Amino acid sequence: MVRACWNLDGGALCLMQGDITTARVDAVVNAANSSLAGGGGVDGAIHRAAGPQLLEACQKIVAARGTLPPGQAVTTPGFDMPARHVIHTVGPIWHGGDSGEPETLRSAWVESLREADAHDAVTVAFPAISTGVYGYPADQAAALALEIAAESLKATRVEKIYVYLHGETSWQTWLAEATKQFGEP
Numbered sequence: 001m002v003r004a005c006w007n008l009d010g011g012a013l014c015l016m017q018g019d020i021t022t023a024r025v026d027a028v029v030n031a032a033n034s035s036l037a038g039g040g041g042v043d044g045a046i047h048r049a050a051g052p053q054l055l056e057a058c059q060k061i062v063a064a065r066g067t068l069p070p071g072q073a074v075t076t077p078g079f080d081m082p083a084r085h086v087i088h089t090v091g092p093i094w095h096g097g098d099s100g101e102p103e104t105l106r107s108a109w110v111e112s113l114r115e116a117d118a119h120d121a122v123t124v125a126f127p128a129i130s131t132g133v134y135g136y137p138a139d140q141a142a143a144l145a146l147e148i149a150a151e152s153l154k155a156t157r158v159e160k161i162y163v164y165l166h167g168e169t170s171w172q173t174w175l176a177e178a179t180k181q182f183g184e185p
């Protein structure tokens, strides 16, 4: 597995090249949609790996409290995945950047890390939220997410944050942004 890690104040941050469903961590974050109904991309991969119980758990949540607004996060078990928890969050759909997209993306990362902390998750794996079908420019998403990840290592009991990157382009973009912010890995 190709990886690059930085030791930061309060813990470590690693970029990983690969499939997030294989992550051996306390919690995996899912880039879900508001209906928590599964779908394509990383959401579909997580539902396939966790098994049908994940969809049932998601449907119960939506029945009880309605759909999940962008920028919020909710936790289910990880079922058949190695991870104990799945933290479902909804990132913004990119509409050009003047519709609150950065605030919503920030909130999705912050609320996911807060959920992780609340469930005593010390190790957490994230995908590149919103940078697939939702169209958020990868370099801007990386810059913002890495800043929040570094802050939250200090502010929460989370000690290790892994960002799983699918594909070479995404890997290169995040590696460049992380090197800019934290120095050479």
Ligand code: ADP
Residues within 6 Å of the ligand: 018, 019, 020, 021, 031, 032, 040, 041, 042, 043, 045, 091, 127, 128, 129, 130, 131, 132, 133, 134, 135, 164, 165, 166, 167, 170
């Ligand atoms: P969104 O709707 O939030 O944009 P997507 O699932 O379309 O979510 O894409 C988010 C990111 O997750 C993209 O960079 C995509 O390449 C990546 N991705 C897709 N499958 C996986 C996977 N199995 N593991 C990690 N990342 C993945």
